[in-house]
Amino acid sequence: MSTRPRLVATNSPPSEPATSEANISAEERMYLEIYDAIMEHRLPAGTKMAEQTLGEIYGLARHHVRKVLGRLAADGLVDLEPNRGAFIASPDAQEAHDMFDLRQTLEQSVVQKLAQQAGPEDFARLRQMIADERNAYMQGNRPLWVRLSADFHIALARLSGNALVVDILRRLVSRTTLLISTADALAGQQPCSFDEHLAVVDALERKDCTRAQQEMARHLDQCACRMLNRPERRFDLRAALGKAEQA
Numbered sequence: 358m359s360t361r362p363r364l365v366a367t368n369s370p371p372s373e374p375a376t377s378e379a380n381i382s383a384e385e386r387m388y389l390e391i392y393d394a395i396m397e398h399r400l401p402a403g404t405k406m407a408e409q410t411l412g413e414i415y416g417l418a419r420h421h422v423r424k425v426l427g428r429l430a431a432d433g434l435v436d437l438e439p440n441r442g443a444f445i446a447s448p449d450a451q452e453a454h455d456m457f458d459l460r461q462t463l464e465q466s467v468v469q470k471l472a473q474q475a476g477p478e479d480f481a482r483l484r485q486m487i488a489d490e491r492n493a494y495m496q497g498n499r500p501l502w503v504r505l506s507a508d509f510h511i512a513l514a515r516l517s518g519n520a521l522v523v524d525i526l527r528r529l530v531s532r533t534t535l536l537i538s539t540a541d542a543l544a545g546q547q548p549c550s551f552d553e554h555l556a557v558v559d560a561l562e563r564k565d566c567t568r569a570q571q572e573m574a575r576h577l578d579q580c581a582c583r584m585l586n587r588p589e590r591r592f593d594l595r596a597a598l599g600k601a602e603q604a
Contacts, residue, residue: 456529479516
């Protein structure tokens with residue numbers, strides 16, 4: 358149960374020759390590596406995703422690069438701006454407020470449904486996810502911790518059984534993850550996400566819907582408080598994607 362797309366074998370469409378498989382594989386690798394770099398904050402909000410540079414890094418023609426950037430835009434992680442190009446999404450304060458407001462509405466509905474229908478196996482899986490999240494944090498593995506923290510919310514949505522809610526929340530969670538403050542997370546001055554997640558699951562397992570909704574509301578408020586005002590800086594795409602040796 359992860360927000361990160363999984364690499365799967367792709368069959369070439371009948372209209373395409375078999376030689377296109379290499380291009381599809383390269384596109385998928387590019388997509389997954391950029392997705393990881395964004396979610397792990399190696400590519401921060403506002404970074405320009407130059408098509409030519411990306412094409413050189415991955416050995417892809419521009420039309421393949423554009424397809425990958427289009428997928429990332431659909432995920433809410435990249436903004437495509439006419440006549441300017443592609444940039445890592447950098448939601449402003451109003452959008453951030455709107456996204457968390459929408460998340461509150463959707464995730465309260467998810468919690469209400471789970472309080473009625475989630476079972477012991479569901480709670481066991483959720484508790485394992487929280488344990489993994491805690492371990493990643495305690496081991497200082499921030500990238501994995503950020504990923505698992507986001508995964509938890511998508512897992513809840515999937516358990517609710519509403520595919521449309523899953524799709525919407527996946528985009529919202531990915532986009533709001535860009536706003537998490539690195540400094541606050543590492544300083545440990547804010548309540549840890551795994552403790553907040555555990556409070557939600559504890560209430561759900563007791564079938565205490567009201568308390569579960571209260572805990573989720575508090576958690577999302579804390580997430581909003583961890584938003585980061587990012588300075589304008591230039592980043593080397595090759596280095597961020599682990600391709601510096603190709604420079």
